[in-house]
Amino acid sequence: MIECKNITKIYKSGTVETFALNDVSLKINDGEFVAIMGPSGSGKSTLMHILGALDNPTSGKYFLDGNDVSTLSDEELADIRMNKIGFVFQSYNLLPRTTVLRNVVLPLMYAGVPREEREKQARVSLQNAGLDEEHFNHLSNQLSGGQMQRVAIARALVNNPSLILADEPTGNLDTKTGEIVLSTFQTLNEKKHSTIVIITHEPYVAEHTDRIIYIRDGAIIKDEKNTKKIILNHI
Amino acid sequence: MIISDLFQETFSAIMINKARSGLTILGIVIGIGSVIAMVSIGEGAKGSIESSIQSIGSNLVLVMPGFQRGAGASPVSSGRGSATTLTKDDADAIEQEIILAKAVAPEVSRRYQVTTKGKNTNTQVVGTVAVYPEVRNVQIDLGSFITSQNVSSLSKVAVIGPSTRDDLFGTSTNPIGETIRINRVDFKVIGVTQSKGGSGFSNQDDVIYVPLSTAQRFLAGDNYVTTISVEAIDQNSMASLQEQISNLLLQRHNISNASLADFQIMNQQDIVATASTVTNTFTILLASIAGISLIVGGIGIMNMMLTTVTERTREIGLRKAVGAKKKDISVQFLTEAVMLTFFGGLLGIILGWFLAFLVKQFAGIATSVSLSSIVLAFSVSAVIGIVFGYYPAQRAASLNPIEALRYE
Numbered sequence: 179m180i181e182c183k184n185i186t187k188i189y190k191s192g193t194v195e196t197f198a199l200n201d202v203s204l205k206i207n208d209g210e211f212v213a214i215m216g217p218s219g220s221g222k223s224t225l226m227h228i229l230g231a232l233d234n235p236t237s238g239k240y241f242l243d244g245n246d247v248s249t250l251s252d253e254e255l256a257d258i259r260m261n262k263i264g265f266v267f268q269s270y271n272l273l274p275r276t277t278v279l280r281n282v283v284l285p286l287m288y289a290g291v292p293r294e295e296r297e298k299q300a301r302v303s304l305q306n307a308g309l310d311e312e313h314f315n316h317l318s319n320q321l322s323g324g325q326m327q328r329v330a331i332a333r334a335l336v337n338n339p340s341l342i343l344a345d346e347p348t349g350n351l352d353t354k355t356g357e358i359v360l361s362t363f364q365t366l367n368e369k370k371h372s373t374i375v376i377i378t379h380e381p382y383v384a385e386h387t388d389r390i391i392y393i394r395d396g397a398i399i400k401d402e403k404n405t406k407k408i409i410l411n412h413i
Numbered sequence: 414m415i416i417s418d419l420f421q422e423t424f425s426a427i428m429i430n431k432a433r434s435g436l437t438i439l440g441i442v443i444g445i446g447s448v449i450a451m452v453s454i455g456e457g458a459k460g461s462i463e464s465s466i467q468s469i470g471s472n473l474v475l476v477m478p479g480f481q482r483g484a485g486a487s488p489v490s491s492g493r494g495s496a497t498t499l500t501k502d503d504a505d506a507i508e509q510e511i512i513l514a515k516a517v518a519p520e521v522s523r524r525y526q527v528t529t530k531g532k533n534t535n536t537q538v539v540g541t542v543a544v545y546p547e548v549r550n551v552q553i554d555l556g557s558f559i560t561s562q563n564v565s566s567l568s569k570v571a572v573i574g575p576s577t578r579d580d581l582f583g584t585s586t587n588p589i590g591e592t593i594r595i596n597r598v599d600f601k602v603i604g605v606t607q608s609k610g611g612s613g614f615s616n617q618d619d620v621i622y623v624p625l626s627t628a629q630r631f632l633a634g635d636n637y638v639t640t641i642s643v644e645a646i647d648q649n650s651m652a653s654l655q656e657q658i659s660n661l662l663l664q665r666h667n668i669s670n671a672s673l674a675d676f677q678i679m680n681q682q683d684i685v686a687t688a689s690t691v692t693n694t695f696t697i698l699l700a701s702i703a704g705i706s707l708i709v710g711g712i713g714i715m716n717m718m719l720t721t722v723t724e725r726t727r728e729i730g731l732r733k734a735v736g737a738k739k740k741d742i743s744v745q746f747l748t749e750a751v752m753l754t755f756f757g758g759l760l761g762i763i764l765g766w767f768l769a770f771l772v773k774q775f776a777g778i779a780t781s782v783s784l785s786s787i788v789l790a791f792s793v794s795a796v797i798g799i800v801f802g803y804y805p806a807q808r809a810a811s812l813n814p815i816e817a818l819r820y821e
Contacts (some may be wrong), residue, residue, distance in 0.1 A: 232815050253738050260736025265728065267818065271731040275429050285735040287418050333735070 264334025416769020440710030441757025449765025455696025730817025750802020
């Protein structure tokens with residue numbers, strides 16, 4: 179479960195203070211599929227960084243599974259990311275010229291999981307992410323955009339995180355491939371009950387989720403259940 | 414992160430950019446290779462000089478005439494060894510009165526024109542006594558050496574070196590019984606010495622030995638000797654032997670002030686030590702020149718690592734996002750640098766060995782690749798990897814993951 183209490187993030191540039199987030203409070207339960215929507219500069223990326231334990235808030239509390247994460251050191255945050263968070267990025271961020279399997283085992287490698295065990299887990303999570311087995315030993319740069327994003331999703335899943343954070347996961351994909359990725363998320367949410375938060379500026383993407391949080395100028399302006407959820411045929 | 418993972422990550426990172434890694438390694442390869450080759454040349458030179466000094470005999474003390482000074486207190490000096498102050502009587506006195514002297518071989522040597530039928534050469538003629546082979550480590554190949562009988566009866570017999578034999582009679586002939594003419598005096602050849610190898614200060618294979626008395630009477634025309642070689646009973650007694658000889662000769666020559674001695678005494682170990690100093694300096698000089706290229710190679714490594722860190726900023730960001738700690742990142746990049754220099758060191762040792770072999774084969778210079786130089790080169794290359802990889806690794810580790818992920 180994720181709980182943010184009065185989170186404020188201020189960036190200082192000389193004497194000018196910018197409020198990237200201003201008193202944001204929100205709560206996301208386990209198994210929820212949420213979109214955080216807002217235009218660029220709205221503070222949604224900053225919120226994602228804090229939710230993803232990449233950064234600390236200036237003030238306020240952030241509880242992840244009941245633990246206060248907002249005051250941890252860099253090294254402790256790294257541990258949180260390793261054990262509880264899975265990231266999916268707009269530009270996939272796969273290791274170039276490296277096999278799919280090795281890309282997926284990367285988080286487990288830092289967690290110190292033995293080689294055979296992590297390969298097993300990687301295969302399971304690649305299957306869950308919907309990538310065909312024939313691609314497992316391909317190099318990351320031999321894949322299509324959609325396949326690469328599925329590898330990235332598998333990598334995010336591999337450590338069984340409490341939270342999967344996807345930052346514009348369809349931003350680099352055409353609509354059709356984007357839908358494949360979104361349906362992958364829907365399947366994961368339904369079947370594995372993964373908690374998924376998608377950060378996006380596209381209403382069409384947000385409409386595939388159960389709940390949409392609108393953010394603007396560092397503050398939540400609307401937080402509502404998505405009544406018009408588009409359910410994709412599972413591919 | 415497990416060690417084997419670290420190596421796998423590092424190895425694949427190096428292999429992704431084979432050409433660049435290869436070129437960067439080349440700097441280290443050349444550096445290490447030249448250090449090994451240069452040190453091997455230095456060591457080889459040292460070895461061959463030392464062995465040639467040892468080949469003139471062991472535990473040897475050489476007594477030679479000192480400065481020739483004008484009459485009275487004239488300050489004019491004709492240079493070391495030019496005086497004619499030592500006689501066979503001095504040698505006999507040393508042999509009789511000093512217990513530490515195992516064997517004493519006086520000699521008079523000078524260059525003469527030597528002729529046989531149709532051939533002639535100019536070579537060193539050494540007049541000496543029967544113990545000379547023992548003192549100066551000379552082996553007889555054919556016939557025999559000069560005997561005491563030859564010396565006392567002023568026999569006109571000669572023992573020649575293998576090079577002289579080749580010059581006067583032709584290669585591999587048996588010249589025993591033939592006649593050679595030295596300074597218009599005929600000598601009968603009674604022996605040929607074994608080859609000692611023609612290296613070192615003077616070619617010990619191009620020489621003619623005749624009885625001391627014969628040389629003094631028929632060739633030099635006086636009673637002086639040019640060198641007295643004294644063999645000590647063992648290595649530890651050389652210093653006291655040297656002192657005793659000095660005291661004895663001062664007394665015999667009626668000289669009270671040791672600084673005005675008309676002779677000089679050289680200890681073989683001093684000669685070896687002097688030669689070693691020279692070759693050590695030479696080795697250090699060569700190694701430092703090669704060391705400069707090693708430093709340049711190290712800078713190449715650092716340059717490549719900095720480029721790599723910049724290029725892989727996003728990758729570093731991702732690694733941090735999935736849980737890598739600062740330490741993981743810095744160790745990974747440090748290992749990459751060390752692995753590069755390690756491979757470079759390995760190839761460098763092979764190259765150095767090969768160069769040393771080529772130098773030996775084609776330039777005829779003795780080389781010797783020692784284990785210590787290999788170990789040294791190896792550790793130096795590892796240290797270079799750590800030193801020049803440290804800064805780039807720190808830079809990678811301290812990247813902010815958010816900035817790194819955003820980096821285009």
